Amino acid sequence: MSSIITVSIFQSALELGLMYALVALALFISFTILNIADLTTDGCFTLGCAVGAIVTLSGHPFLGIIAAMISGACAGFVTALLQTKFGVESILAGIIVNTALYTVNIFIMTSQVSIFGVDTIFSLAKDSFLQQFFGDWYKVVILVVIVGLIALALWWFLGTTLGMSIRATGDNAEMVKSSSINPTFTITVGLCLANSLTALSGVLIAQYQKSADINIGTGMVTIALASLIIGQSLIGNKGSTLRRVIGTIAGSVLYRFIVAVALRLSVPAEALKLVSAMIVAVAIALPYVRKKAALKKREFANYRENKSGREEKNA
Amino acid sequence: MLRIDNISKTFNPGTVNEKVALKNLSLDLKDGDFATIVGSNGAGKSTMFNAIAGTFIVDEGNIYLDGDDITFKKEHVRSKVIGHLFQDPLKGTAPSMTIEENMALAYLRASNSSNRMFSRIKQSDKKAFREKLAMLDMGLEDRMKQPVGLLSGGQRQALTLLMATFVTPKLLLLDEHTAALDPATAEKVLDLTKSIVAERGITCLMVTHNMHQALEVGNRTLMMNAGQIVFDTCGAEREKLTVSDLLEKFKVGAGEELDNDRVLLS
Ligand SMILES: Nc1ncnc2c1ncn2[C@@H]1O[C@H](COP(=O)(O)OP(=O)(O)O)[C@@H](O)[C@H]1O
Ligand SMILES: [Mg+2]
Numbered sequence: 379m380s381s382i383i384t385v386s387i388f389q390s391a392l393e394l395g396l397m398y399a400l401v402a403l404a405l406f407i408s409f410t411i412l413n414i415a416d417l418t419t420d421g422c423f424t425l426g427c428a429v430g431a432i433v434t435l436s437g438h439p440f441l442g443i444i445a446a447m448i449s450g451a452c453a454g455f456v457t458a459l460l461q462t463k464f465g466v467e468s469i470l471a472g473i474i475v476n477t478a479l480y481t482v483n484i485f486i487m488t489s490q491v492s493i494f495g496v497d498t499i500f501s502l503a504k505d506s507f508l509q510q511f512f513g514d515w516y517k518v519v520i521l522v523v524i525v526g527l528i529a530l531a532l533w534w535f536l537g538t539t540l541g542m543s544i545r546a547t548g549d550n551a552e553m554v555k556s557s558s559i560n561p562t563f564t565i566t567v568g569l570c571l572a573n574s575l576t577a578l579s580g581v582l583i584a585q586y587q588k589s590a591d592i593n594i595g596t597g598m599v600t601i602a603l604a605s606l607i608i609g610q611s612l613i614g615n616k617g618s619t620l621r622r623v624i625g626t627i628a629g630s631v632l633y634r635f636i637v638a639v640a641l642r643l644s645v646p647a648e649a650l651k652l653v654s655a656m657i658v659a660v661a662i663a664l665p666y667v668r669k670k671a672a673l674k675k676r677e678f679a680n681y682r683e684n685k686s687g688r689e690e691k692n693a
Numbered sequence: 694m695l696r697i698d699n700i701s702k703t704f705n706p707g708t709v710n711e712k713v714a715l716k717n718l719s720l721d722l723k724d725g726d727f728a729t730i731v732g733s734n735g736a737g738k739s740t741m742f743n744a745i746a747g748t749f750i751v752d753e754g755n756i757y758l759d760g761d762d763i764t765f766k767k768e769h770v771r772s773k774v775i776g777h778l779f780q781d782p783l784k785g786t787a788p789s790m791t792i793e794e795n796m797a798l799a800y801l802r803a804s805n806s807s808n809r810m811f812s813r814i815k816q817s818d819k820k821a822f823r824e825k826l827a828m829l830d831m832g833l834e835d836r837m838k839q840p841v842g843l844l845s846g847g848q849r850q851a852l853t854l855l856m857a858t859f860v861t862p863k864l865l866l867l868d869e870h871t872a873a874l875d876p877a878t879a880e881k882v883l884d885l886t887k888s889i890v891a892e893r894g895i896t897c898l899m900v901t902h903n904m905h906q907a908l909e910v911g912n913r914t915l916m917m918n919a920g921q922i923v924f925d926t927c928g929a930e931r932e933k934l935t936v937s938d939l940l941e942k943f944k945v946g947a948g949e950e951l952d953n954d955r956v957l958l959s
Contacts, residue, residue: 556768
């Protein structure tokens with residue numbers, strides 16, 4: 379066992395899990411709360427990487443984070459605009475923006491960018507008291523702080539009047555309109571917020587890996603959905619908002635553990651996307667298949683009953 | 694208070710499914726009027742309500758509320774001053790949110806709501822919600838942290854009514870809001886409706902299939918057929934009217950019997 383899970387694997391899974399948890403939280407907002415499949419995610423993640431990397435390269439790691447989040451919010455805004463003001467189907471709106479972002483991302487960073495010779499939040503932390511205190515765990519510590527703050531802020535926000543309006547929009551759209559809430563506004567705010575978190579995840583990953591490439595976001599939406607679903611099965615999708623937010627983060631961390639163990643067991647890295655896709659497909663299909671199976675069972679019981687009835691009559 | 698001026702609405706125009714749902718309909722409601730509406734299925738009662746509430750924009754004509762032309766106003770803007778309840782008790786509340794959260798959303802209709810955008814539910818809000826809920830006498834005041842999805846249909850409809858009138862609306866539209874409830878609950882919700890409307894003098898329109906209700910509740914009775922108001926009575930004339938008179942009026946106005954399967958004579 380000790381050969382499968384070493385401390386350093388545990389540590390890096392925790393680091394990655396915390397960073398990618400922000401994408402899972404983004405989908406928690408768009409997919410779970412707003413009930414919109416927002417496919418801007420992949421391109422938006424790369425956008426966050428690209429914008430963040432370029433600004434970081436110019437010597438401003440914190441500004442890079444802010445710039446990335448703003449760029450993500452802009453991407454979310456365009457997706458929201460297409461679906462609320464121009465009647466584009468929500469899934470299609472995400473796909474369109476995702477495609478457009480490919481070109482935008484190429485413009486920003488060409489196909490690849492490396493972040494060397496400049497500060498990142500991680501290198502700054504390394505040089506600070508954090509490393510003296512926590513040794514190798516300093517990255518985990520700042521990520522816990524960042525993700526913890528985001529989680530708290532999200533929980534607080536979702537309990538405000540605006541946050542509640544956003545939740546109601548996904549819960550009962552008709553009720554929302556008749557409560558004087560403008561669904562166009564709530565959808566827009568929700569998607570901007572979600573995509574700014576996706577982009578934040580992107581810039582953190584870029585600073586962490588000290589590099590970014592144009593394909594870094596490919597499949598991100600599926601991976602994040604898998605994390606979200608794992609989190610929901612850990613904690614259940616009922617319960618207080620805080621519980622669900624924490625569950626989502628836990629899901630992402632657990633997902634990264636599963637990946638780390640799989641890699642350790644020599645599962646090829648290319649297989650991971652297939653596995654994530656299967657987790658998502660199965661988890662979403664399961665309730666439906668269960669219902670179908672129950673129906674078939676009833677149908678079969680009914681058929682047997684009729685048959686035995688007929689046989690009795692014949693006898 | 695409410696003035697509807699010659700409105701028309703055709704669904705799916707130019708197709709085989711073309712349906713004229715409202716035909717040059719006009720109506721004038723005075724401040725504090727409580728009118729009941731009867732009419733057979735497909736007469737256009739819900740469509741008229743949707744036109745007033747702003748679910749769609751009418752093809753022709755104008756709608757005025759309290760002197761303002763609201764013909765082209767969006768639904769969420771009109772809903773600041775118009776409450777709308779439906780037959781389906783699930784339509785008016787958000788099921789996965791708690792009772793107090795639903796009430797907080799209803800409170801948004803108060804005019805100063807934009808300052809409240811970033812405020813959470815306060816202790817004083819909870820106290821106000823609790824007092825309101827206690828009026829329902831359904832024990833909901835002790836379940837404020839529970840999701841609304843756990844409530845029964847009757848409880849949800851009562852809550853919806855409370856929410857729609859939390860901030861007193863200028864106009865309340867009740868579209869068969871007790872029709873899907875069991876008789877005892879329906880009566881309770883209707884009593885509640887009557888007392889809230891009377892207490893605050895809310896101008897109100899109520900669709901019903903119960904002929905007695907149509908004559909006894911409120912101060913005015915309207916009858917609709919084929920997208921028009923075919924009969925309109927109030928005052929002394931209405932007081933003398935019996936259920937059979939009303940059915941007779943329908944025959945004259947519509948040239949056919951009111952569909953019997955849905956009409957309640959008791
Ligand atoms: N959204 C819609 N699209 C097409 N037809 C509609 C729509 N809403 C209502 N109708 C049609 O308009 C007519 C009036 O419907 P409605 O107002 O619901 O009647 P009711 O008096 O029973 O409430 C019906 O024939 C109905 O089929
Ligand atoms: Mg109707």
